[in-house]
Amino acid sequence: MLSDGQTSLYRQLGHLTVNGVFDAARMQAAITDIHAWGEAFLARLDPSQRRWYVDGGVSARQVLRKLDNPHHHRATIRELAREPALVRIVEQLIGPGLSVYFSQIFFKPPEGGGPKPAHQDNFYFGPNDVDGVVTAWIALDDATLENGCLYFGEGSNLGPVYPHLAPPDQPYNLQLPAALLARQPMTPAPVRRGGVSFHHGNTIHQSGPNLSPHWRRACALHYVNERTFFERPALEYDHALRLAIA
Numbered sequence: 001m002l003s004d005g006q007t008s009l010y011r012q013l014g015h016l017t018v019n020g021v022f023d024a025a026r027m028q029a030a031i032t033d034i035h036a037w038g039e040a041f042l043a044r045l046d047p048s049q050r051r052w053y054v055d056g057g058v059s060a061r062q063v064l065r066k067l068d069n070p071h072h073h074r075a076t077i078r079e080l081a082r083e084p085a086l087v088r089i090v091e092q093l094i095g096p097g098l099s100v101y102f103s104q105i106f107f108k109p110p111e112g113g114g115p116k117p118a119h120q121d122n123f124y125f126g127p128n129d130v131d132g133v134v135t136a137w138i139a140l141d142d143a144t145l146e147n148g149c150l151y152f153g154e155g156s157n158l159g160p161v162y163p164h165l166a167p168p169d170q171p172y173n174l175q176l177p178a179a180l181l182a183r184q185p186m187t188p189a190p191v192r193r194g195g196v197s198f199h200h201g202n203t204i205h206q207s208g209p210n211l212s213p214h215w216r217r218a219c220a221l222h223y224v225n226e227r228t229f230f231e232r233p234a235l236e237y238d239h240a241l242r243l244a245i246a
């Protein structure tokens, strides 16, 4: 459970780190499972989809950048999403009647895993209620300054969702304009393996490249409350994959 101090920090800053939600063995089991899935996925990947899923920074080695909807495809991740300690925290942040609407694995491999440009999840999701979405970003490995932890624009949760642009050949990399980011300080949020970083759907966030010899794998679960759905999404999301949690 979160203290009143923690919930008010989340409301004020737009993010909150809670270490020790999962133990190391759970994280290792999830890593083993997502790598098995990733290898099978990469083997079947159509060349036209390669740019979307393969990490540009290390593409010579054909390493996956991400996988979508692990909550739908993998029982291991469904179990993480249903973990009572996690669910109680998410309910404190956005209220009852939770479901996972979308989820992602971010691999960020060692020695060259690419950065994720600054964005707001609610631009992608276009929810009917901006306060009804929270991302629970589970650190499968320690996430550090060296291996590409998340950075947050603190307080940006209280502002609007801004227009995003994507580079012409990277429709998946929707990002905020450089002029806006020049005015937005970004605060790093390292997380220990098994910890969870929560962020509001409007919070501006990004991650750096992984220049270290260590993996930085994470599972992002995008939860909504009972009143919230993706009304005007920027990309296509499969509403049928919404997983009721509590």
Ligand SMILES: O=C(O)CCC(=O)C(=O)O
Residues within 6 Å of the ligand: 106, 116, 121, 135, 137, 205, 206, 207, 218, 220
């Ligand atoms: O893990 C990353 O590098 C990006 C994560 C992210 O953008 C998210 O969880 O919304």
